[in-house]
Amino acid sequence: MASGCAPPKLEEFILTEKLGSGTYATVYKAYRKVNSREVVAIKCVSKKSLNKASVENLLTEIEILKTVRHPHIVQLKDFQWDSENIYLIMEFCAGGDLSHFIRTRRVLPEGVARRFLQQLDFGFAQHMSPWDEKHVLRGSPLYMAPEMVCRQQYDARVDLWSVGVILYETLFGRPPFASKSFTELEEKIRSNKAIELPPGTRVSRECRDLLLRLLVRDPERRITFEEFFTHPFVDLDHMPSAESLEKATALVVDAVKKDQSGDLSSALSLYCKSLEYFVPALHYESDRRRKAAIRSKVTQYLSRAEELKLLVAKSNRANFEQAKSARDILKEMSQDKPRLLAALEIGSVAIAKDEEGDDSEETLDLYQQSLGELLLMLASEPQGRRRTILHKEVQNLMSRAEYLKEQLKMRETQKEAATMDQDPFSESVKSSCSLQ
Template sequence: MAGPAWGPPRLDGFILTERLGSGTYATVYKAYAKKDTREVVAIKCVAKKSLNKASVENLLTEIEILKGIRHPHIVHLKDFQWDSDNIYLIMEFCAGGDLSRFIHTRRILPEKVARVFMQQLASALQFLHERNISHLDLKPQNILLSSLEKPHLKLADFGFAQHMSPWDEKHVLRGSPLYMAPEMVCQRQYDARVDLWSVGVILYEALFGQPPFASRSFSELEEKIRSNRVIEDFFAHPWVDLEHMPSRESLARATALVVQAVKKDQDGEAVAALSLYCQALDFFVPALHYEVDAQRKEAIKAKVRQYVSRAEELKAIVSSSNQALLKQGTSARDLLREMARDKPRLLAALEVASAATAKEEEAGGEQDALDLYQHGLGELLVLLAAEPPGRRRELLHTEVQNLMARAEYLKEQVKMRESHWAAETLDKEGLSESVRSSCTLQ
């Protein structure tokens, strides 16, 4: 039976204590199971008298969806009960509060923290969308944190969630206006992808401390968010990087790449072997993060140190070969420059190539060098197409081939250097300096 209006209701098997939050239809309480375990849970109490037909349907859909799914970043519905006054949803308790409070108490979040949170949220959304489930009310208040010490996101409050395929059209306005996609606010016709717009707004708020379209009225908000731009492919975006999210598959992927690296190493293909070792390390890092057994974790660390050591040896081999190729390419370019004195456009393109080579030899200049190589190649390819047969065309053809090879080589270096998440995680494991240096070619 429900208790008095000024206190929490009573529910068999549980002791309800402090109020965690409340909305139009529900109040959430912290509670303890009366059983020996004294398990802590959150209980969402929905007053029956406050429900109309639409809210009853929403509640039933919420229960149906949450009872049928389990995911590490979606709040777990343990059970539901009811009495004459209330319906009770017994949920996993998240001690860290909600993401809104987490952001506002810190004003803004560091990018590396926001990225981890986005990765976890993307994982939950991808799981839902694969099952044709749309949340439709994504906002920081509906994203809970498992704890404050080691926070993990838990997507919650599925009161507006719907089974919705990407091609479905809906005309009901759902969710919170600040986080609604333009097609929902302006056209009332939308599909499952509106969740991705909300994710973008949440990310903006995490990084800048407030939503991008804060407004004083709905009409002002509608005006601000009108846009015809297409939402990018969120789940495949390299910043989200779901591929390298810690999971039970991380170790298997790392091991498969190591097998390939060893084969290339044995065949004398140093560059390919080094690249594969570094790709494997990108998966060993999340594997270490995912592993909880101390003995297995130490075994993985030992393997990582072994592969880092071999990567250092290969790096020395590749660097030596790289320097020889740079000198060879510079000599050929000097000869071509002598033969191009009557071609100012060709001379200018060769100067760009020389600037790229000089930039490549600077520490940390890989991205600038790559940009210069690509700019120079754009010019030289046009000139090569117009160059008549002869010695100069042969040299120009060789120069284009060399620059293409350098550009591909640098793309691989930049890719390795951009593994920030891997390096940051390895910092915690005490291995980052050796891995970072091994996967950065000079």
């Protein structure tokens, strides 16, 4: 269907503005003529554009969408056909799709990008016929995995590459292979040059790791579905759900008990963990009154966590001074082990940055680099005084790293809560299984 043509006519509906179009289909906003004047989206698929493989895929799409009832997938209400077109009558989503949402905002905060990532549903690609008789590629080229562009056999792992491209686009406002022509795009996708993040961008360590593991050209080396779903950035345990508030409440009850008993360090940790569920609970809750009540609690617990942070830091100072003396002794005892000395030095740099107020991802990375080496050293260290001091130093660095990690998570929670206040778009963007 040419873009300039008038919308097709259906007896029960009035088709109005065009919402989008692809290789096989054009989608219109429509109103039901009688009774409720229900608003729907109608996908019109031209029969002339369909070959054997695309007919199979369309039938598969109809079959799957008829049975799927999911808050993040567009509902198929009905389908009709005439001599020219097949019509899929679908739920209308006023917020638009994810690509529209990205275009209107250009880039998304990492926390918002994570929420969208948690809402993806997989498993549709495995039902699709991968090739038609003319070996014509289907879908948007920007999101095609290299094995598709190179016309190799492919499987559901192409979805993982596509997710990587989507995540990249949400964070940086453009796909990793922005190109002026399909030829240029194809050359970039076929290239062996490693994917790089835009210079000067700041994303968390977990986010960077997931992006670079999704955007691996060789599907055999690409992250697996199992690894994706258990990845710390995807963090499905903290996705908004009916259980989020229950989990948050259980943790905060324990936090209050620890707080009242004087165990401030444990209370702080529990408050931080509860807040990681309270924010998803805010995302999930649709009732304004209950949402306001949860928001009030979040503000209250954040305030108490900040107070505890100061108190715990004050009580830790004496312990940190003792640990510094032990660390100096350990360095003197380790002059014959340059690798151990280097690991201790990295730990010292992390501590110095931490005590100067540099509570950043970079400082946490230094702690983890140091601990990775020191744990190996500890495993091979024979019994004796040096091993005892080394064991205490590892415990000290672990404690500091864990404390810093909690502060980073709390800061992210505060930022995400603030983003929810500022951004009127708080509902899910739905996805649909579509023939592009």
